[in-house]
Amino acid sequence: MSAVATKTLIEVQGLQVEYGRVRAVDGVDLTIDTGEILGLAGESGCGKSTVANAVMQILRPPAHIVGGSIRFQGEDLVGKSAEELRKYRWRNVSMVFQSAMNALNPVMRVGDQFVDMMRAHEHISKHHAIVRAGELLDLVGMDKRRVRAYPHELSGGMRQRVIIAMALALNPELVILDEPTTALDVVVQREILQEVEALKRDFGFAVLFITHDLSLLLEFADRIAIMYAGEIVESAPASRLAENALHPYTQGLMRSFPPLTGPRVRLTGIPGAPPELREPPSGCRFHPRCPHCVPEDAALYLRQTTERPRLREIEPGHSVACHLVEA
Amino acid sequence: MSALEVRDLSKNFAVGGALRRSQVHAVDDVSFSLQPGTITALVGESGSGKSTVARLLARLYDPTSGSVLFDGGDVARVRRRKDVLRYRSQVQLIFQDPFGSLNPVKTVRHHIERPLRIHRVVPPAQVEGRVHELLSTVGLVPPEEVAAKYPHELSGGQRQRVSIARALAVEPKVVLADEPTSMLDVSIRIGILNLMLKLKDEHDIAFLYVTHDLASARYIADDILVMYAGQIVERGPVEQVLADPLHPYTRLLLAAVHGERIDERRGSASAAVDPAEGCRFVSRCPLAVPVCSVMTPPLVEARPGQSARCHVTAPAT
Numbered sequence: 058m059s060a061v062a063t064k065t066l067i068e069v070q071g072l073q074v075e076y077g078r079v080r081a082v083d084g085v086d087l088t089i090d091t092g093e094i095l096g097l098a099g100e101s102g103c104g105k106s107t108v109a110n111a112v113m114q115i116l117r118p119p120a121h122i123v124g125g126s127i128r129f130q131g132e133d134l135v136g137k138s139a140e141e142l143r144k145y146r147w148r149n150v151s152m153v154f155q156s157a158m159n160a161l162n163p164v165m166r167v168g169d170q171f172v173d174m175m176r177a178h179e180h181i182s183k184h185h186a187i188v189r190a191g192e193l194l195d196l197v198g199m200d201k202r203r204v205r206a207y208p209h210e211l212s213g214g215m216r217q218r219v220i221i222a223m224a225l226a227l228n229p230e231l232v233i234l235d236e237p238t239t240a241l242d243v244v245v246q247r248e249i250l251q252e253v254e255a256l257k258r259d260f261g262f263a264v265l266f267i268t269h270d271l272s273l274l275l276e277f278a279d280r281i282a283i284m285y286a287g288e289i290v291e292s293a294p295a296s297r298l299a300e301n302a303l304h305p306y307t308q309g310l311m312r313s314f315p316p317l318t319g320p321r322v323r324l325t326g327i328p329g330a331p332p333e334l335r336e337p338p339s340g341c342r343f344h345p346r347c348p349h350c351v352p353e354d355a356a357l358y359l360r361q362t363t364e365r366p367r368l369r370e371i372e373p374g375h376s377v378a379c380h381l382v383e384a
Numbered sequence: 385m386s387a388l389e390v391r392d393l394s395k396n397f398a399v400g401g402a403l404r405r406s407q408v409h410a411v412d413d414v415s416f417s418l419q420p421g422t423i424t425a426l427v428g429e430s431g432s433g434k435s436t437v438a439r440l441l442a443r444l445y446d447p448t449s450g451s452v453l454f455d456g457g458d459v460a461r462v463r464r465r466k467d468v469l470r471y472r473s474q475v476q477l478i479f480q481d482p483f484g485s486l487n488p489v490k491t492v493r494h495h496i497e498r499p500l501r502i503h504r505v506v507p508p509a510q511v512e513g514r515v516h517e518l519l520s521t522v523g524l525v526p527p528e529e530v531a532a533k534y535p536h537e538l539s540g541g542q543r544q545r546v547s548i549a550r551a552l553a554v555e556p557k558v559v560l561a562d563e564p565t566s567m568l569d570v571s572i573r574i575g576i577l578n579l580m581l582k583l584k585d586e587h588d589i590a591f592l593y594v595t596h597d598l599a600s601a602r603y604i605a606d607d608i609l610v611m612y613a614g615q616i617v618e619r620g621p622v623e624q625v626l627a628d629p630l631h632p633y634t635r636l637l638l639a640a641v642h643g644e645r646i647d648e649r650r651g652s653a654s655a656a657v658d659p660a661e662g663c664r665f666v667s668r669c670p671l672a673v674p675v676c677s678v679m680t681p682p683l684v685e686a687r688p689g690q691s692a693r694c695h696v697t698a699p700a701t
Contacts, residue, residue, distance in 0.1 A: 100569040242429035242596065243640040251645065269570050276643050313570045315577075315603035317626065317641060324603070326574030330539035 064091045066230055066263050067112060067150075071125035074107050074116065079334050081107045083287040084125070086368065089231065094257065094264040096278030096295070098271045098310070100331050104287040105267050106155075109233050112265065113152045114142045130230075148178055151224035153217075155236040160220065161208040167194075167219055168204030171226060178227055193222040198252055214245035221249070225256065233265045238273075250277055271310050275299050280374070283307050286332050286342040289368060293375040303377045305347050341366050341380060349381055357381075386417035386453075387557045387590035388441070388475065393450035393460075395436055399657070406658045410436045412614040414450070415683075418558055418590035423580065425593045425601035425622060427637075428611035434594050437611075438560045441592065442477040443468065454558075473503045476551035480563040482543035486535040492519070492546050493531040499553040518549040522579060541572035548579065552587070559583075562594045577604050598641055602626050610634050613656045613664040616683060620690030630692035632669050663695065671696045 067089040074082040082104040089095045099105045110116050112127055114134055127134045129149060134142070154160060162170055171190035175181050181189070191201035197218040208216055217237065224232050234253070238246035254277065257264060266278055274281050275295055282292040283306065291304040302308050309327035329346040332338055340362040344350045350361045360380050368378040395411040411433045418424055428434040439445050441452060443459065451458040459471050479485045486495060496515045500506060506514050519527035522545040535543055544564060551559055561580065565573040581604055584591055595601055601608055601622060608622040610631065618631040629635050656664055663669070663676040675695050685691040686698035 100571060243598075244429070244636060247640040247643075271570075309571055313574050315574075315599045317599050317602060317638070321602065321623070323578070324574045326578075327571035328575075330541055330572055331569060 065089075066091045066130060067265075068128040068131075069108070069112065069125070070128075072108065072111060072122065072127065073124035074104070074111055074120055075123050077119045080123075080337075081120070081287055081334055082111070083337075085284075085287075085289055087282060087289065087292075089263050089265055091230065092257070092261045092263055093279045094266055094277060096274030096281040097265060097267045097284060098269065098274055098281060099284035100269055102331060102334065103284045104334075105284050106235055108284070109152065109235050109265060109267050112231075113150055113233055114146060115152075144178070147174070147224075147229065148227045149229055150231045150233065151227070151229045152233040152235065153220050153224050153237045155239060159216075161216060163208050165207075166204065167206050167208065167211075171204070171223060174223055175226055189226070190222075193226055194219070196225070196256065197222045198248075212245075214241055214249065217241060217245075217249060218252070221253065221256075225260065225262075228260065229262060231263045231265060233267070235267045236269070237266075239268070239270070253277075272314050283310070286337055287334055288342060288378065289376075290343065290379070291375075291377045292368075297372075297375050301375075303371070303375075303382050304343075304379050305349055305381070306343050309346075309348075340364055341378075385420075387420045389417040389453040390437075390441070391415050391451045391453065393437070393440060393452065394448045395433075395440055395445060396448045409614045409656050409659055411440065411447075412656070412659070414611075414614075414616055416609055416616065416619065418592055420557065420590050421584055421588045422606040423584055423591040423593050423604050425595060425605035425608045426611060427595055427598060427601050427608060429596055429637075432611040433614040434596075434611050435562055438477065438562045438592060438594050441558075441560055442475060443471065444477075469503070473499075473554040474556050475558040475560065476554065476556040478544075478547050478551050478559060478561045478564050481567055482540050482547055483535075483567070485547055486543055488535050490534070491531065492524075492533050492535070492538070495546060495550050496531075496553055499550060503554045505554055514553070518552055521552065521583075522546075522549045523575070524549065539572075540568050541575060544568060544576055545579070548576075548583075552583070555587075556589065558590045558592070560592045560594070563596070564593075565600065566595070566597075573600070580604055598626065598637060610637070613659075615664065615693060617665065617694070618690075618692040619683070620687075624687075624690055630686055630690060630697045631665075631694050632671050632697070633665050634692075636668070663693070 065088050069085060069087040072082055072085040073080060085108055097105045097108065111122060122135055168187050168190045172183055172186040175186045187204060190204050194203050195201050199215060199218055238249055266274065268274060278295045281295050281298050282289050285306050291307045302311055312324050313326045315324060327346055332342060338345050344361045350358060352358050357380060366378040366380050368376045370376045371382055393411055393414045396407040396409055398405055399408055400406045414437060426434045426437060440447050447460050452460045454471060462468055462471060493515055496518055497511055500511050500514055515531055516527035519530050524530040524542060524545050565576050577600060580591060583589055593605055605622045608625050609616050610618040612633045618625060618629060618634045629638060661680055662678055663681050666672050666676045673696060681693045681695045682700055683691045683693050684698040684700050692698035
């Protein structure tokens with residue numbers, strides 16, 4: 058444990074989000090402490106981006122929050138006015154999207170896009186905003202003079218750096234990275250993550266890092282939460298998860314990444330495919346794919362197929378939602 | 385006997401207007417061969433030219449120069465429709481996007497039947513049976529049920545299996561798989577890779593596996609080709625190359641996925657525009673010496689079976 062007293066920055070409780078009649082997020086609990094990197098991993102459609110959008114308060118119809126709360130420094134965001142939320146976004150929480158490198162306006166110079174964003178949130182002269190933009194580019198490892206560049210003059214990696222610089226412009230307490238590097242090549246991806254880590258050390262913001270790449274999280278995150286079919290099935294400090302993953306889905310994910318060193322062994326992955334959230338499986342949502350769910354063990358099988366497991370803490374900081382794991 | 389052999393293959397694309405015309409060297413002097421019953425991985429970053437190689441082999445592009453030898457003939461020069469058709473039936477391409485490569489208003493049966501009929505693989509009376517056989521081979525069971533489904537009723541992994549079954553329908557000697565798993569969920573990627581391993585053994589197919597993922601290349605491939613800016617910069621047995629790479633670019637890629645700290649001069653793996661003589665990696669290379677900027681290094685076999693384009697680690701003798 059760190060010597061500095063940790064403080065809860067974001068507390069999500071029992072969050073439920075629906076798209077029309079489909080419940081994409083069903084009862085998610087999550088806390089993010091000041092200055093920590095929380096990794097949220099899961100496959101496409103598991104609801105991880107929906108959780109991020111809810112925290113950022115940018116869910117658009119037909120998506121709407123039907124239950125639960127999201128507290129930022131103790132204050133519930135659900136039910137706040139549009140104007141209050143406008144101030145909260147970017148100032149308190151900013152977000153870097155998956156295809157963020159395509160989010161820049163192609164006919165505006167990079168610097169002018171900083172100016173627009175900053176002046177929407179604070180009284181600052183155009184000149185000062187441009188100077189600040191240059192400083193921010195410098196921070197993310199780019200040449201200050203690039204404020205005069207148009208997006209097409211920059212590579213994908215540099216555009217992603219611009220977006221990260223914008224996300225830091227108002228000194229937010231939390232930066233959400235939603236698959237920030239999946240569209241980038243491995244070398245560029247590594248450089249950008251190194252940059253984020255260094256910036257986080259200097260500025261002390263917290264990071265919610267969303268990705269399908271568990272191996273990246275094991276390396277960069279302090280804590281990791283694993284989502285499956287709209288629920289969190291396991292959460293633990295990154296080091297504990299690496300050593301002692303308990304949920305069969307987490308174990309399966311770990312078995313899905315071939316290693317680059319050591320013996321070349323056949324991996325099994327996870328049979329089947331993630332469920333349709335329109336009609337999620339009864340009981341444990343992972344049971345149709347779970348290697349430990351077999352009719353031979355009748356009593357356990359009944360529980361697995363009819364009773365939804367709850368997320369329970371089984372050691373400090375390590376929670377699992379699985380009938381196989383007893384508290 | 386190689387299933388397919390590529391010799392000095394190059395593909396340039398013209399860019400710019402009439403006055404400032406430039407040539408992008410997307411694929412530059414690439415040679416390799418594919419053996420039956422082996423998987424060759426072609427790895428590189430976006431823009432390195434790896435997909436262009438696959439498309440040249442599938443005859444979706446005509447090469448600027450060089451040859452593709454298949455069955456004793458140069459298929460890069462084949463023009464007659466009958467010959468093109470025959471070649472296409474022997475060399476099949478599997479695409480990255482299992483969502484875009486199937487017709488949404490046609491059943492799975494239709495997709496597999498079509499190549500069987502067009503290429504007259506089996507007599508019409510046996511088509512139905514063969515469709516079911518192919519679906520079982522790729523793990524889509526029960527085949528009678530799956531055959532009647534439409535693409536939207538299948539998951540991404542199942543759709544990619546349909547694409548593979550369709551490719552297998554014509555009993556190809558060569559399968560070109562262009563990032564076949566990159567759009568699939570992580571938990572089902574391994575299943576597709578395992579299927580390719582099974583097929584190479586059981587059907588003696590020569591696979592070209594195009595990917596940017598070194599770990600999956602190591603998992604299924606026998607040999608590896610590393611591409612940078614249109615050229616093959618290193619080749620050899622996959623285990624040997626990844627355990628002890630010769631080329632500084634292969635080393636950089638490995639460091640990035642191993643989670644080592646990277647401090648480097650930035651550059652890009654993209655195709656070179658009107659390249660000058662010299663090594664294309666020189667601006668990023670920690671080992672660069674003066675000769676690197678003036679002379680393009682040849683691909684030199686510096687260790688048994690392992691070659692690299694590098695004046696420093698694989699000098700020409």
